[in-house]
Each structure stands twice: as structure tokens, then as C-alpha cells.
Amino acid sequence: MTKVVESVAEMRALVTDARKTGKSIGFVPTMGALHEGHLVLMREAKKICDVVVVSIFVNPTQFGPNEDFDAYPRTWTEDLAACRSVGVDAVFHPLARELYPEGWGTWVEVAGVTDKLCGKSRPTHFRGVATVVTKLFNIVQPDKAFFGQKDAQQVIVLKKMVRDLNMFSEIVMVPIVRDADGLAKSSRNAYLSQEQRQAALVLSQSLCKAREMANSGERDIKAIKAAVMNHIQSVSLANVDYVEIYSFPGLAEMDILDQDALLAIAVRFGSTRLIDNVILTPKST
Numbered sequence: 001m002t003k004v005v006e007s008v009a010e011m012r013a014l015v016t017d018a019r020k021t022g023k024s025i026g027f028v029p030t031m032g033a034l035h036e037g038h039l040v041l042m043r044e045a046k047k048i049c050d051v052v053v054v055s056i057f058v059n060p061t062q063f064g065p066n067e068d069f070d071a072y073p074r075t076w077t078e079d080l081a082a083c084r085s086v087g088v089d090a091v092f093h094p095l096a097r098e099l100y101p102e103g104w105g106t107w108v109e110v111a112g113v114t115d116k117l118c119g120k121s122r123p124t125h126f127r128g129v130a131t132v133v134t135k136l137f138n139i140v141q142p143d144k145a146f147f148g149q150k151d152a153q154q155v156i157v158l159k160k161m162v163r164d165l166n167m168f169s170e171i172v173m174v175p176i177v178r179d180a181d182g183l184a185k186s187s188r189n190a191y192l193s194q195e196q197r198q199a200a201l202v203l204s205q206s207l208c209k210a211r212e213m214a215n216s217g218e219r220d221i222k223a224i225k226a227a228v229m230n231h232i233q234s235v236s237l238a239n240v241d242y243v244e245i246y247s248f249p250g251l252a253e254m255d256i257l258d259q260d261a262l263l264a265i266a267v268r269f270g271s272t273r274l275i276d277n278v279i280l281t282p283k284s285t
């Protein structure tokens with residue numbers, strides 16, 4: 001039976017009770033508009049933890065002034081049914097005033113890994129993510145929290161936050177879930193026209209190309225980036241925001257692929273901005 005919880009007090013009571021009986025808590029924070037990628041996170045949490053909590057909250061503080069906060073898909077009925085189908089124990093669905101009460105004014109800023117990739121084009125985004133995830137962790141007190149690799153930078157930022165602030169919870173990264181044709185699952189795919197969705201296949205195709213280059217021994221980061229960029233730019237509907245390669249998980253600059261690296265891309269199709277990534281491993285010699 002999946003319980004719907006709207007208040008912080010009730011959520012705290014539920015996890016306190018679970019802890020009293022020695023149960024571990026798994027947590028999947030989401031903004032709703034749930035898709036198969038989220039369901040995989042929930043199933044993973046269920047495998048490892050005794051009690052699974054999912055939060056559904058479209059967090060206003062992680063959207064910039066001209067971003068899609070108002071338009072972001074809100075599909076509560078379907079989302080709750082999806083959580084029930086997986087058998088999660090509780091869905092935390094707070095109102096904005098419950099998390100951001102009158103007079104609220106405390107931010108969590110993670111330095112060093114938030115000024116590049118998505119942090120460059122969305123300068124206030126990770127401050128909003130780190131702040132809301134801290135609040136949710138304080139309420140749910142999870143042993144483990146599950147996040148998708150599609151938002152790889154988010155995972156890196158949150159792992160650093162947990163380490164820097166001596167937080168109790170462990171961040172678990174779960175591999176990207178894709179449609180059969182390769183498009184990474186995303187709540188924002190719902191914005192795409194049929195033509196844009198077809199064009200967006202260039203994302204996973206260009207990442208595959210890069211992985212093939214790395215597997216066949218290419219070590220020149222500039223050459224890999226250029227190949228990805230050219231491939232994406234060959235599609236007229238694609239508008240590149242960035243194509244970047246940094247060390248993984250440190251996000252340091254690199255010229256030669258001599259350690260694991262994150263190849264991350266962000267591309268606009270009309271007004272919809274999609275991200276995708278792959279972790280490149282140097283060919284062993």
C-alpha cells in the first residue's frame with residue numbers, strides 16, 4: 001500500500017517509525033512526470049532498501065527566470081499510479097510553502113563542480129538542486145538516495161555536497177534508461193514534436209560514435225569533441241548548447257583521454273533543451 005504524505009511532520013513520523021524497527025530507507029527524489037527511468041530508480045531502491053520513499057515536487061528554486069517552471073509537466077494521477085505499480089511505500093508530495101515557508105532564505109552552494117556544463121548555461125540551477133535535496137534529505141533521512149546518470153553533473157554535485165557536509169546518506173548513480181531507438185528517457189521529451197524527436201536521436205548516435213573512437217584508441221579529446229560536434233551540427237533542427245569532456249568524476253579539464261571521462265552534451269530542439277552523456281574509458285594498452 002503506497003501512502004501519500006503531504007506534510008513534513010507526517011513524513012518524519014513515517015521514517016522514525018521505520019527506523020525504530022531497524023528498517024533501511026531508500027529515497028528517489030523526483031519532480032514527477034515519471035517515466036521508465038524513474039521506475040528503474042524505484043526498483044533499484046526496492047532491491048536494496050526496506051522502505052522506499054519517492055518525492056514528487058517541482059522545485060521552483062532550480063529553474064532560472066526564463067526557464068520552463070510553469071510549463072513543466074505535472075501529471076500527479078499518472079505519477080501516483082506509477083509509484084503504486086512499483087510498490088513504493090510512501091510518496092512525499094509537499095506544497096511549495098511546506099518546503100519554502102514564509103521568510104525562508106538559506107541556500108546550499110557546492111563550489112568547484114557547478115560552474116561548468118549545465119552550471120554555465122543555468123547559473124542558479126545547482127544551488128536550487130543542492131538546497132532542495134538537502135531539505136529533502138533532512139526530512140526523509142535516507143540511507144541511500146537514487147539518481148539517474150542522465151543528470152551526471154547533478155550526481156557529481158550531490159556526491160560532493162554529501163561529502164563536504166558530512167551528510168549521512170549515500171548517493172547511488174543508476175545507468176541511463178533509453179527508448180529502443182536510443183533517446184534517453186526524460187520528462188522533457190514530452191515537449192518534442194515528432195520531427196524534433198527524430199532529430200534528437202543524433203544525441204545518442206553522436207555519443208556512440210565517441211565511444212567507438214575511444215574504444216579504437218583515440219585519445220585526443222579535441223578530436224573526439226570535434227567529431228561529436230560535427231555529427232550533431234549535421235542535423236539542422238539541433239542547436240548545440242555545449243559538447244564537453246571532463247575527467248570523471250572530478251570534472252577536471254583534460255587534453256588526453258588517459259582516465260575515465262564524462263562526455264556530456266546539451267542540445268536544443270526548438271525551445272526544448274535535452275542533455276545526454278556517456279562515460280568514456282581509455283583503451284587499455
Ligand code: PAF
Nearest residue numbers: 029030031059129132151
Ligand atoms: O533530478 C531531478 O528531478 C531534480 O533535480 C531533483 C533531484 C528531484 C531535485 O529537485
